[in-house]
Amino acid sequence: MGDRRPPPVPVRPSWFARLRALPPDDPKRTLLFALAVAVVCATVVSTTAVALRPRQRANREAERRVQLRDIVARLPGVEALFARTGASEVETLAIDLATGAPAPSVEAATFDPRKAAADPTAGVAIPGDLDVAGLERRARHAVVYVVKDGGRVEVVVLPVEGSGYGGLIRGFVAMRGDGNTILALSFFEHLETAGVGARIDDPAWRARWQGKQARDPEGRLRVGVATARLDPADAPYQVDGISGATITSEAVGNLLRYWLGDHGFGPFLRTLR
């Protein structure tokens, strides 16, 4: 073999050692340091977010259920229904408002109707002559709540909203399984004047809605609020407005007319019959 060894190669310092030898404020070193911090921080944040997401989603779902249970449980007759059927669960159903058919593509748990309404594809503009609730836009889909007795729909709870005197009024209207009889109306959000328009929360006034029909036997939409004297012919469909709160009363009537009408939940309510 003899002397065939290759000549010794000068040891090149590793890239890391060379980097460390640079002064702390060298641009190359600064840039790399910033990059490393960004990568590490991004990894930590995204790992936490992804790892905790299932738990957070479960929490949100539980919270929504509690709120809904609360609203549904206060509906007259619902408690008795739960007691009778043993059912205590409210089914959540995402529907396509235009057809009334279920919309399995919409994730009910995370659906945000207001965000969807503002979205150019998930929302639609409401034609001016139909926009009695003063909403301008609505989501294409809606999430409704169904209480069943066996296979039969007993109660549907529909989210409704419309412009009031002070701002948006949002609430739920519960309908009997016939899709025409109002069981209850409640509002979870409004900005109406305290002591005046805010009396739409008054249980006595809300109770007047119980048993009102949305449409007459000919299928005409008759539901509403009578701000003048309530005509006896309209009594099965309308309630007296709150005196001193004409605008708010009309707003409630209008939001019901919109959401129970053909551009609102009309197609869905027809599927129930």
Next chain:
Amino acid sequence: MTSDLRAVLTEPIVRRNPVTVQILGVCSALAVTSQVATALVMGVALTATTCASNVAISLIRGALPRSIRLIVEITIIASLVIVVDQVLQAYAPAMSKQLSVFVGLIVTNCIVLGRAEAFASRSGPWASFLDGLGNGAGYALVLFAVATVREVLGTGTFLGATVLRTVAAGGTYEPVDLLLKPVGAFFLLALLVWGLRAARLAPDDEEAS
């Protein structure tokens, strides 16, 4: 533990308390102290953030380029705050809802960046950890004190349990509504600062904006 390290941990709890002496972190001290429970959770959240950010910044202090020092510190703090917020959302959703934006706003809490700059960037990780713990505890202590007064006198409860039966609940105590408003916390905090300084428990020559 040497006496130096013990001082790092205990000094900020009363004598050099970040809230009453340095007047840092006052915004959240006003916002989350209407109930003892929220104040305690906020105290723990801030302590965790300060400890973790102090340790992280202490570990990289030798390699930290001076020109981007603050940016790196804030990036680390912001990441840690997101982690704390996410953990709260996952394990204490009701509390997280009550604290709303204030957990996220820990990132702007001067205590965290202040400790990173003033202490962690020139001390070892263990000392920095103790410094974070001490300052967090000092902050939590002030929040706890203010919240106790506000909750007891403002709603007649302590940690949700009735202490003073209010008139509304059929008792004789008329709650002080003013204390539930942020301005009530402001008065309390001012009284606390004055009291501590008058009692010479805190130096009155040191003040930060």
